[in-house]
Amino acid sequence: MLRLEGIRFAYAPEALPYRFDMVAQPGEISAVMGASGAGKSTLLDLIAGFLLPQAGSMTLDGVDLLPLQPEDRPVSLLFQSNTLFEHLSAENNVALGLPRPTRRKDAGPLIAAALAEVGLAGIGKQRAATLSGGQKQRVALARTLLRNKPVLLLDEPFSALDDETRVAARDLVRNLTRAHDWTTILVSHHTEDVQALATCRYRIAAGVLLPEGNTAA
Amino acid sequence: MPTPWPRSNSQPKVLPPRPLRLLGGAVIAMAVALLVVLVLWSIASAAYGQPETAAPLPDVAHLLRMSAIQAALSTVLSLLVGTALAWSLNRLRFAGRNLVIALFASAIVTPGLIVAFGLLTVWGRSGWINAIANVLFHTSIDTPIFGLGGILAAHVILDAAFAARILLARLDAIPSTRLKTGQGLALTPAKRFATIDWPALRGTMPGLAAIIFLLAFTSFPIVLLLGGGPANQTLEVAIYSAVRLDFNLHGAVILALAQIGFCSIIILAASAFAPIPSTLGPSAGQRWADRGFAKAVQWTVLLACIIGFALPLLAVLAGGFSSNLPALFARPSFPSALATSLAIGTLSALLTLVLALGLGSARAATLRPLARIGLAAPAYAYLAVPAVVLALGFFLLVRTMGIEPATAGPAVVILGNALLSLPFAIATLGPPLEAVASGQGKLIRSLGLSGWQQFVRVEWPLLGREIGVVLALAFCFSLGDLGVISFFGTQDFSTLPLLLVRALGAYRTDDAAIVAAVMLVITVAAFTALPQFFARWSDAQA
Numbered sequence: 057m058l059r060l061e062g063i064r065f066a067y068a069p070e071a072l073p074y075r076f077d078m079v080a081q082p083g084e085i086s087a088v089m090g091a092s093g094a095g096k097s098t099l100l101d102l103i104a105g106f107l108l109p110q111a112g113s114m115t116l117d118g119v120d121l122l123p124l125q126p127e128d129r130p131v132s133l134l135f136q137s138n139t140l141f142e143h144l145s146a147e148n149n150v151a152l153g154l155p156r157p158t159r160r161k162d163a164g165p166l167i168a169a170a171l172a173e174v175g176l177a178g179i180g181k182q183r184a185a186t187l188s189g190g191q192k193q194r195v196a197l198a199r200t201l202l203r204n205k206p207v208l209l210l211d212e213p214f215s216a217l218d219d220e221t222r223v224a225a226r227d228l229v230r231n232l233t234r235a236h237d238w239t240t241i242l243v244s245h246h247t248e249d250v251q252a253l254a255t256c257r258y259r260i261a262a263g264v265l266l267p268e269g270n271t272a273a
Numbered sequence: 274m275p276t277p278w279p280r281s282n283s284q285p286k287v288l289p290p291r292p293l294r295l296l297g298g299a300v301i302a303m304a305v306a307l308l309v310v311l312v313l314w315s316i317a318s319a320a321y322g323q324p325e326t327a328a329p330l331p332d333v334a335h336l337l338r339m340s341a342i343q344a345a346l347s348t349v350l351s352l353l354v355g356t357a358l359a360w361s362l363n364r365l366r367f368a369g370r371n372l373v374i375a376l377f378a379s380a381i382v383t384p385g386l387i388v389a390f391g392l393l394t395v396w397g398r399s400g401w402i403n404a405i406a407n408v409l410f411h412t413s414i415d416t417p418i419f420g421l422g423g424i425l426a427a428h429v430i431l432d433a434a435f436a437a438r439i440l441l442a443r444l445d446a447i448p449s450t451r452l453k454t455g456q457g458l459a460l461t462p463a464k465r466f467a468t469i470d471w472p473a474l475r476g477t478m479p480g481l482a483a484i485i486f487l488l489a490f491t492s493f494p495i496v497l498l499l500g501g502g503p504a505n506q507t508l509e510v511a512i513y514s515a516v517r518l519d520f521n522l523h524g525a526v527i528l529a530l531a532q533i534g535f536c537s538i539i540i541l542a543a544s545a546f547a548p549i550p551s552t553l554g555p556s557a558g559q560r561w562a563d564r565g566f567a568k569a570v571q572w573t574v575l576l577a578c579i580i581g582f583a584l585p586l587l588a589v590l591a592g593g594f595s596s597n598l599p600a601l602f603a604r605p606s607f608p609s610a611l612a613t614s615l616a617i618g619t620l621s622a623l624l625t626l627v628l629a630l631g632l633g634s635a636r637a638a639t640l641r642p643l644a645r646i647g648l649a650a651p652a653y654a655y656l657a658v659p660a661v662v663l664a665l666g667f668f669l670l671v672r673t674m675g676i677e678p679a680t681a682g683p684a685v686v687i688l689g690n691a692l693l694s695l696p697f698a699i700a701t702l703g704p705p706l707e708a709v710a711s712g713q714g715k716l717i718r719s720l721g722l723s724g725w726q727q728f729v730r731v732e733w734p735l736l737g738r739e740i741g742v743v744l745a746l747a748f749c750f751s752l753g754d755l756g757v758i759s760f761f762g763t764q765d766f767s768t769l770p771l772l773l774v775r776a777l778g779a780y781r782t783d784d785a786a787i788v789a790a791v792m793l794v795i796t797v798a799a800f801t802a803l804p805q806f807f808a809r810w811s812d813a814q815a
């Protein structure tokens with residue numbers, strides 16, 4: 057269980073600080089909505105460790121996350137764009153998620169399996185730059201599979217996708233979250249995505265993160 | 274209870290922590306700084322020492338004035354010709370355009386020695402022009418190539434081509450919307466230049482002028498070959514003659530101090546201007562061509578520039594390959610100088626790359642202003658210490674340490690040339706390394722990549738071309754070096770440029786022609802092959 061309590065953060069001393077309180081369960085997708093500029097990405101940066109709060113606590117299953125550097129946090133992060141190294145092949149992008157050390161001969165099958173799980177078997181050699189938006193997000197998810205961190209943060213992952221790809225990508229995120237028992241936090245301002253996926257909804261308004269009427273999916 | 278504001282927390286931690294890179298960069302920066310300090314200290318302490326001979330002090334003021342006039346003329350002419358050439362290349366589309374642009378781009382690595390020798394081959398006393406005049410008019414013309422005219426010609430050939438390549442990139446970068454607006458207004462070619470082109474070029478001019486001025490002011494081989502006597506010396510040549518010809522070390526040291534002081538002023542002034550990019554992609558050109566008279570002018574400028582630039586180089590090649598190559602190879606001095614030159618070029622290029630990568634990647638790993646200055650400034654200090662001054666400093670340093678200059682020779686030539694290439698190498702590698710850190714740092718960090726993975730997976734595949742460019746620049750610079758080697762060369766330790774100058778001094782023009790041609794071929798091969806080779810090699814692993 058990921059728990060944020062009394063998190064306060066402001067970009068500048070004179071600004072009114074953001075106030076974030078939330079609880080997210082494993083195997084579930086919690087959605088965070090809010091207008092553009094509301095502070096959604098700020099929230100994810102705080103969880104991922106790119107920003108440090110001025111006050112509050114953040115724990116995963118009782119373990120304090122705040123002392124951990126970004127690279128040590130039990131978190132995978134999918135940005136809206138720029139989520140792959142465009143110059144690398146799909147499989148070399150996925151390979152960056154392998155635990156270290158992984159022996160060279162073990163790497164190939166692991167990468168192939170991860171690509172197959174996101175429905176992209178056989179595209180491993182293709183350059184990331186030549187992939188479609190939906191394929192890129194899947195490659196990034198395959199990398200997440202190998203990293204196998206308990207928390208998955210998604211920052212508007214579907215906003216660049218067309219309707220059909222978007223439905224498929226949604227299903228993939230839902231299935232992976234369940235299958236791997238991830239605690240997934242989905243940031244989106246697209247109500248349809250949220251309705252389709254979220255078991256638990258939050259909204260940032262005026263810098264404060266508040267729960268919305270929760271539904272059971 | 275209000276929590277105290279932790280200042281650093283609001284700064285996103287997007288740069289991956291790289292303690293090893295910072296440590297490596299700091300060690301390199303300190304070593305590079307220590308060397309420049311030692312060099313300056315050697316020169317300064319020698320200046321305070323007793324003169325060893327009763328030789329008269331050189332007329333520093335006169336030398337400074339003459340060098341400054343020469344450099345100013347070189348700068349103005351190079352910028353004028355360079356602008357005209359860039360303007361023409363930007364407008365004209367023709368088969369082989371990329372090749373022509375590559376030809377002019379190669380000016381940055383073409384050794385001044387080769388251009389000077391090529392000008393001699395065309396314009397010298399027994400050059401092509403005089404041969405034609407003899408046949409046609411049974412008279413020989415007074416050769417215009419010695420003295421200020423020759424120096425200016427050689428400088429303009431090299432520096433106008435260099436300027437044109439930089440300025441062309443500025444013209445290519447003009448947004449197409451602005452061009453469409455201009456085209457819609459049916460601007461005349463002159464109005465078009467004034468309202469669209471000139472504003473795009475203006476910002477680059479001061480920085481470019483400062484670089485060209487510095488190059489001309491510190492010019493050594495060109496002035497040595499074409500100067501034609503003390504009237505047209507630069508400080509570099511005066512230092513060289515003071516040490517090697519007059520054995521007046523004290524005078525040389527005084528001149529060196531003047532040189533360092535003047536160069537520092539120019540560099541400080543230049544640092545206030547917009548920086549000059551050191552690697553450029555292919556030139557796209559514009560679809561909006563000028564017509565009529567303007568077009569005729571552009572073709573004339575282009576043809577004149579191609580002839581002016583290529584003729585001396587072709588003369589070098591023609592002269593070299595019509596001479597007796599096997600005979601020269603049979604003499605041991607040539608193969609050994611060739612091997613020495615290749616070895617020194619390779620080692621000094623590798624050293625340059627290691628130093629530049631170390632400094633550049635450390636610099637990209639930190640946002641602290643002081644650390645960033647500390648990592649870059651020592652390398653840029655070498656801009657103020659041109660080849661002959663650096664060589665003099667090492668010469669004095671080695672002597673103080675009780676080492677025979679001949680023993681230290683190879684190491685000093687490799688190190689000295691690497692240090693002289695370092696500012697260019699950092700200017701080439703720094704920006705793309707910074708771009709990786711700022712553009713991909715967050716992704717790198719969120720994946721927890723190690724510094725080694727960052728290099729192998731991100732930097733090496735993205736920077737292959739730049740790495741090749743740095744190796745090519747450093748290799749060509751040290752291959753063409755005359756300044757450092759002229760202090761440390763001996764009968765047994767000689768490079769191609771030294772061999773060329775010795776052959777010229779002994780009136781063995783045929784030998785000199787072969788050496789020049791071989792140098793030119795190696796330079797062009799390295800400059801075209803290395804960047805492409807490294808771009809492909811690194812890309813194949815992506």
Ligand SMILES: Nc1ncnc2c1ncn2[C@@H]1O[C@H](COP(=O)(O)OP(=O)(O)O)[C@@H](O)[C@H]1O
Nearest residue numbers: 067068090091092093094095096097098099285
């Ligand atoms: N590094 C920063 N420094 C100062 N202000 C920032 C910084 N990053 C984001 N902001 C501001 O914080 C607010 C929230 O940004 P963000 O979290 O990216 O919003 P969202 O993701 O909801 O669109 C915006 O007003 C943005 O301008």
Ligand SMILES: [Mg+2]
Nearest residue numbers: 096097098211
């Ligand atoms: Mg956002």
